[in-house]
Amino acid sequence: MPELPEVETYRSYLTGTCLQQVIVGVDTEDPKKLLLLPETEFQERIKNRKMVGSRRVGKNLFMELDNGEWLYMHFGMTGDVHYYRDHADKPKHARIVFYFENGFKLGFICPRKFERIGIVENVDAFLKQKKVNEDVLSISFLDFKTQLQKRKSIVKTTLLDQSVVAGIGNWIADDVLFKSKVNPSAISSNLSESSIKRIFDAMLEIVKLAIEKDANYVDFPAEYLIHARGWGKHEYSSECPNCTTELSIEKIGGRTTFYCTNCQPLT
DNA sequence: TAACCTGTTCACGC
DNA sequence: GGCGTGAACAGGTT
Numbered sequence: 001m002p003e004l005p006e007v008e009t010y011r012s013y014l015t016g017t018c019l020q021q022v023i024v025g026v027d028t029e030d031p032k033k034l035l036l037l038p039e040t041e042f043q044e045r046i047k048n049r050k051m052v053g054s055r056r057v058g059k060n061l062f063m064e065l066d067n068g069e070w071l072y073m074h075f076g077m078t079g080d081v082h083y084y085r086d087h088a089d090k091p092k093h094a095r096i097v098f099y100f101e102n103g104f105k106l107g108f109i110c111p112r113k114f115e116r117i118g119i120v121e122n123v124d125a126f127l128k129q130k131k132v133n134e135d136v137l138s139i140s141f142l143d144f145k146t147q148l149q150k151r152k153s154i155v156k157t158t159l160l161d162q163s164v165v166a167g168i169g170n171w172i173a174d175d176v177l178f179k180s181k182v183n184p185s186a187i188s189s190n191l192s193e194s195s196i197k198r199i200f201d202a203m204l205e206i207v208k209l210a211i212e213k214d215a216n217y218v219d220f221p222a223e224y225l226i227h228a229r230g231w232g233k234h235e236y237s238s239e240c241p242n243c244t245t246e247l248s249i250e251k252i253g254g255r256t257t258f259y260c261t262n263c264q265p266l267t
Numbered sequence: 268t269a270a271c272c273t274g275t276t277c278a279c280g281c
Numbered sequence: 282g283g284c285g286t287g288a289a290c291a292g293g294t295t
Binding site: 033076078093110111112113114151152153154157253254 | 291
C-alpha cells in the first residue's frame, strides 16, 4: 500500500537484504507493461551488476548499481518486494524476479500491474523530466508555500500533486488536512500563511511518525483519521476523533476523502 | 455479486 | 497553459 512511508520501508528492506550481491539474471512477466525499457536491454544492463546504495524521492525508489546506473522502482497502488530463497516461497504476483549469485531471489510483487521498473542514468534529470518536486522530508517551507500559493486548485488535489511535493498519497493527505484543520476543498492560493505552516508542520510530523512505525497504520495514534477508513474490522467508529461529529466521506478532487465539517470548516 | 480502491497518466472540455 | 472530470490500467477485497 505504498505511500511514502511504505516505500521507505521497502528501501530499508532492500538495503538490508540485496546489497553487494551479484545479480545473475532477471525474469519478467508482461515486460511491455512493467518495464520502462525493452526486456533484452533491461536484462543486459542489470546482469552482473550489484546494488550498492539507495535513494528515495517521494514514492520513487532508486537502487544504485555498481556501474553508476540506478534501478528505478515505482510501486503503484499495491506493489511490494520480497526476498526469498526457495522457489516454494515465491510470493503470489511476483511478476519480476531478480536472481542473485547466492541463490536468493528478489520478487517485485505486482498484483495489479500498476508497478514500474526501469534503469536510470541520472536520477535528478529523471525526476525533473517526471516533474517530481522535492521530497516531503527535504522540501523547504518557502518552496512548499510558493507551490501552494501559485495553485488555484483545491488543496487536497494540490497535496497529491507530486510536482508540488513528493510523497503525499490519499490517506496521508486526509490526515494532514485534518491535523491542520484545513478543509480539503479550500483553494490553495487563498490559504493564509499560518494555514500553510500548519499543513507543512502536520505533513512532516505525520510522515516522520509513519516511518517510525514502519508504515504500520494500525500502530498510529488513535486520533489519526486513517483509522476511520475501515481498518481493524470496525474497531474504530467513523466519528471525528476530536469532536465526535460524524465524519464526511466524499469524492473530492476525484478521490475518496474523509474529513470533519466541524473541525475543518470551509471558511 | 457488484462496488470500491492506496497511484499515475491521458484525453477532453472549458 | 491551468484546472476539473472521468477513464483506463487489473485484480483484491468487502
